[in-house]
Amino acid sequence: MRTLSSVVAVLSLFGAVAFVPVIGGILFAVVLLVLFLGALVGVLSDLDDRTVPRRNPVLDPKGWRNGS
Numbered sequence: 163m164r165t166l167s168s169v170v171a172v173l174s175l176f177g178a179v180a181f182v183p184v185i186g187g188i189l190f191a192v193v194l195l196v197l198f199l200g201a202l203v204g205v206l207s208d209l210d211d212r213t214v215p216r217r218n219p220v221l222d223p224k225g226w227r228n229g230s
């Protein structure tokens with residue numbers, strides 16, 4: 163699915179750039195630019211999370227009273 167979204171993003175960006183010089187093509191360019199942004203969000207949201215995992219301590223709401 164990521165590949166399809168990437169292809170849609172690239173083709174819609176190229177289409178938006180191609181329609182800008184055409185008379186009345188700015189309407190198509192805006193639609194294609196919105197499609198590009200939607201596909202770009204889809205590609206970026208599908209990427210794996212490669213951040214460092216946090217240590218999940220056991221939450222003790224009375225821990226401050228117990229000195230821990």
